[in-house]
Amino acid sequence: MSAFTNHFLFEFKTGIRNSSAMLMLYMLPLGFYAAMGFIMVEINPGFKELLIPAMIIFAIMSSMILGFPTGLVEARESGIYRSYKINGIPAVSILIIPALSVGFHGLITSAIIAVTAVPFFDAAEPINWLALVLISLLVVFTFSTLGMLIGVVSSSSRAVVLWSQLIYLPSILVGGMMIPLSLIPEAFQKVSGLLPSTYAMQAYFAYAYQQESIIEPWVSITVLITSGILALALSIFLFNWDSHNDTRRGSPLLGLLILIPYVAAILYSTLS
Amino acid sequence: MDQSVVTVKNFTKTYGDFVAVDDISFEVQHGEIFGLLGPNGAGKTTTLECLEGLRQPDGGEMQITGVDPQREPSKLRNLIGVQLQTSGLPDNMTVEESLNIFSAYHGVQPRHELLTRMGLEEKRKTQYHQLSTGQQRRLSLALALSHDPRLIILDEPTAGLDVSSRTELHNMMQELKSQGTTLILATHDMAEAEKMTDRVAILLSGKIVATGSPRELTAKGSGMTKISVSTEDSILHNNENTFPAVTPHGIKEEYSIYFSTDPGPTVSAILNHLASNNDSLIDLRVERPSLEERFLEITGNGGTE
Numbered sequence: 001m002s003a004f005t006n007h008f009l010f011e012f013k014t015g016i017r018n019s020s021a022m023l024m025l026y027m028l029p030l031g032f033y034a035a036m037g038f039i040m041v042e043i044n045p046g047f048k049e050l051l052i053p054a055m056i057i058f059a060i061m062s063s064m065i066l067g068f069p070t071g072l073v074e075a076r077e078s079g080i081y082r083s084y085k086i087n088g089i090p091a092v093s094i095l096i097i098p099a100l101s102v103g104f105h106g107l108i109t110s111a112i113i114a115v116t117a118v119p120f121f122d123a124a125e126p127i128n129w130l131a132l133v134l135i136s137l138l139v140v141f142t143f144s145t146l147g148m149l150i151g152v153v154s155s156s157s158r159a160v161v162l163w164s165q166l167i168y169l170p171s172i173l174v175g176g177m178m179i180p181l182s183l184i185p186e187a188f189q190k191v192s193g194l195l196p197s198t199y200a201m202q203a204y205f206a207y208a209y210q211q212e213s214i215i216e217p218w219v220s221i222t223v224l225i226t227s228g229i230l231a232l233a234l235s236i237f238l239f240n241w242d243s244h245n246d247t248r249r250g251s252p253l254l255g256l257l258i259l260i261p262y263v264a265a266i267l268y269s270t271l272s
Numbered sequence: 273m274d275q276s277v278v279t280v281k282n283f284t285k286t287y288g289d290f291v292a293v294d295d296i297s298f299e300v301q302h303g304e305i306f307g308l309l310g311p312n313g314a315g316k317t318t319t320l321e322c323l324e325g326l327r328q329p330d331g332g333e334m335q336i337t338g339v340d341p342q343r344e345p346s347k348l349r350n351l352i353g354v355q356l357q358t359s360g361l362p363d364n365m366t367v368e369e370s371l372n373i374f375s376a377y378h379g380v381q382p383r384h385e386l387l388t389r390m391g392l393e394e395k396r397k398t399q400y401h402q403l404s405t406g407q408q409r410r411l412s413l414a415l416a417l418s419h420d421p422r423l424i425i426l427d428e429p430t431a432g433l434d435v436s437s438r439t440e441l442h443n444m445m446q447e448l449k450s451q452g453t454t455l456i457l458a459t460h461d462m463a464e465a466e467k468m469t470d471r472v473a474i475l476l477s478g479k480i481v482a483t484g485s486p487r488e489l490t491a492k493g494s495g496m497t498k499i500s501v502s503t504e505d506s507i508l509h510n511n512e513n514t515f516p517a518v519t520p521h522g523i524k525e526e527y528s529i530y531f532s533t534d535p536g537p538t539v540s541a542i543l544n545h546l547a548s549n550n551d552s553l554i555d556l557r558v559e560r561p562s563l564e565e566r567f568l569e570i571t572g573n574g575g576t577e
Binding site: 001002003006007010013014017018075078079080082083085086087088089093241242 | 378
């Protein structure tokens with residue numbers, strides 16, 4: 001087997017062997033999905049419209065924003081990357097293979113949600129399933145690279161929690177996942193423009209459900225793609241083999257450049 | 273023909289204002305076990321990490337069989353095998369997976385016989401965090417050998433190992449040497465260095481303060497051999513006679529202790545003295561000056577020989 005296959009299979013199995021990974025990849029998102037399906041749909045029948053896209057984004061965020069970067073930081077701090085480096089494992093493999101593996105798990109969880117939500121919870125069925133799949137792939141790309149960047153720039157697990165929660169909690173509150181974006185006050189709508197989940201929800205609405213979206217569909221797709229590419233490039237550029245390495249190529253603060261596509265989208269929507 | 277596998281010339285490394293390694297030079301010859309000795313913080317690990325390409329030197333030159341570790345890292349990976357002092361593998365990675373992955377990245381077939389040699393055959397499916405410290409070290413060595421490198425770098429390889437694991441590792445090192453592999457061993461265990469190495473460099477505060485074979489280094493010291501004698505009637509305890517080439521003697525428990533610059537005549541004279549006084553020998557120990565004593569002598573003098 002090739003180096004890539006061996007490495008990918010190991011990372012994929014880790015998602016099942018490791019109890020914390022299992023919690024973030026499957027138990028938390030599916031448990032939350034079941035709770036939302038049973039409770040929220042009863043309280044607010046309108047939530048049926050949001051259930052599938054919101055829970056897919058939630059599942060992907062949990063694994064890639066909460067779980068994935070912590071693993072990257074812990075591996076760096078425990079000297080695993082040093083072992084990898086002296087054995088010829090390139091930085092790109094160290095970052096991309098775990099991201100692909102986590103993304104694969106995220107897609108499995110998303111598939112479980114998409115397939116069960118209609119029969120179990122009477123969720124609104126997507127009109128265009130292919131669009132649902134393609135946007136889910138894009139959302140996995142955007143969030144996995146964002147999680148990668150958080151892991152690369154964070155000096156400790158505590159810093160990961162800080163950065164992750166800056167995205168995770170606001171996404172749930174004002175990212176259109178629990179309450180439609182149109183019902184959120186305008187000031188909060190502006191804040192939600194800084195969150196990838198907002199663009200992901202709008203893209204699902206526009207393409208998979210063929211509903212009118214508040215953000216122009218091409219803007220949502222452009223932001224998700226640009227953010228993913230930028231986060232990937234910044235992660236590779238800022239990657240550090242260990243916390244004592246003196247050959248780092250740039251300050252971790254460069255990671256804030258990831259805000260560029262989001263700020264540009266807010267400016268575009270304000271000016272147009 | 274030049275047999276140097278490692279060449280280090282005027283190597284310097286600083287961390288801010290702190291000079292970790294200060295203008296050192298040494299060579300490691302093909303097929304030898306070279307020891308890098310020194311107390312904690314002497315600069316051993318920094319030197320090795322620069323050789324391994326993990327850190328960037330601030331000055332000087334380094335080459336491993338003509339390859340610059342910083343400029344040609346991909347060539348370096350296949351030349352060296354490294355057992356790091358502080359390194360790890362993912363907790364959930366099994367022994368077999370680690371061998372398969374690392375071999376694949378080196379572009380070689382996994383050498384499963386290495387697991388047998390390291391006594392890890394039964395642990396193939398065991399995850400890294402379930403291995404004992406000794407097993408983790410042996411796995412690390414197996415991975416370092418997986419691509420049959422020309423140079424093996426071992427940083428404190430026996431730290432935390434029990435006696436039998438240490439012996440196993442030492443046997444392994446001798447076997448590798450006999451196969452023509454060059455080894456660099458960083459350690460602060462002087463007994464290990466004396467037993468295993470062909471030549472050593474002693475580092476102190478970032479400078480090399482002594483180089484040579486363990487025998488050469490100990491010979492340069494005070495050169496006193498310790499002779500401990502225990503007898504039935506302990507007549508040596510009150511002996512006013514002096515023996516050839518000895519310092520004034522001392523007593524420790526039942527032993528009379530002498531330090532001699534010429535142990536042969538001293539021992540003969542002691543035995544003759546016992547025979548002529550009808551005392552019988554219980555125990556006689558002759559201890560050559562050890563590398564550890566020489567090391568303490570050098571480091572105690574702040575590096576002045």
